Amino acid sequence: MKRMLIAGLLACPLCATAVEQFPPSATELRMLPPFCADRLEKGSGGKNVASAARLGKANYLHIHHYCFAVNFVNRARRAHDQKDRIYNLGLAKSNYNYVIKATEPRFWMRPQIYVELGRVHLQLKEAGDAVRLFNDAIRFNPAYEPAYHALIDVQRQSGRAKDGLEVATAGLQRIPDSQSLKKAYLELGGKEPFPEPVAKAAPEPPAASSAPEPDHADKTATAAVAPTAEGTAASDPPPPGDSAPVPTSGCRYCPPEEVQRKWRESFGGAEE
Incomplete structure (x- = not known):
């Protein structure tokens, strides 16, 4: 059964990507900007977090989707299969668009x-x-x-x-x-x-509305x-x-x- 499962995943790179964890792994996180570790490891509050002050509270709340997007681009770059690459680029696009909609204008x-x-x-x-x-x-x-x-x-x-x-x-x-x-x-x-x-x-001056x-x-x-x-x-x-x-x-x-x-x-x- 184990051999059959492994064979199935190898035969379906898109399926293999689908079961990969969505957030960055510890190794992947080290390849992202420092504020990504702050947001993903210290939570959304941003209290006493320097990067939260630099980004602004409203933006810090959503910035982890930017981190996801960059990580999916990195995964696409490492992909050996075209379907796997396109799958990761699609996830990157969705997360970039989320950040554009959710952060301050x-x-x-x-x-x-x-x-x-x-x-x-x-x-x-x-x-x-x-x-x-x-x-x-x-x-x-x-x-x-x-x-x-x-x-x-x-x-x-x-x-x-x-x-x-x-x-x-x-x-x-x-x-x-x-x-x-x-x-x-x-x-x-x-x-x-x-x-x-x-x-x-x-x-x-930036608009007051968020x-x-x-x-x-x-x-x-x-x-x-x-x-x-x-x-x-x-x-x-x-x-x-x-x-x-x-x-x-x-x-x-x-x-x-x-x-x-x-x-x-x-x-x-x-x-x-």
Whole structure:
């Protein structure tokens, strides 16, 4: 009977994944950001937990789903079977979407979450959703560099160097000292001098409400700095008070510089 059970699991990788424990194992937990251990081992209250203070109480309550999502991406990367890989990517997508819906609309980790979820969509051959999420990240924080690189990669893989150059140009206008964006700009046909940086607008204080955003899947896909995966430019009106399309408009939704600094210092290693 034992031999028959083992043989059945080996013959059905999807079934094998289904019986694997849902939360990260102790070994997997060590590969995740430190706040994951805090949330999964110390509970949801967050009393006297430094990471809970950094994330905000309302966000800390739900952040374990982000940890689950990253862990499922890691499991998908290790998978030897395509069905097993797709199964784990599907679980990652569900957990990323949960975090987007449940956390505060101005949660400063959102650009990172958007980009990571966008990369999951790319692995699932859902390029249109990926492009929309990368642009969501830029609209939230036009200085979030990984979102520009993610869009550039999509355009390069699609053979649209001109569109990739537009993305690199927009990125350099916001992050003029980025050596990697300068390299991409030149590789895609840009010429020196590099684009002039745009003036930084003062960040707007986060909204007081902690109500979650509408379901991310219901939002219209946009391409603020690049065409969609199908090659047609999508338009999205800027938020009230903005005078130009993002990212060349004022940084209406950027978190304060101090928050961005803490983000880079504490959570930069969580990105892929």
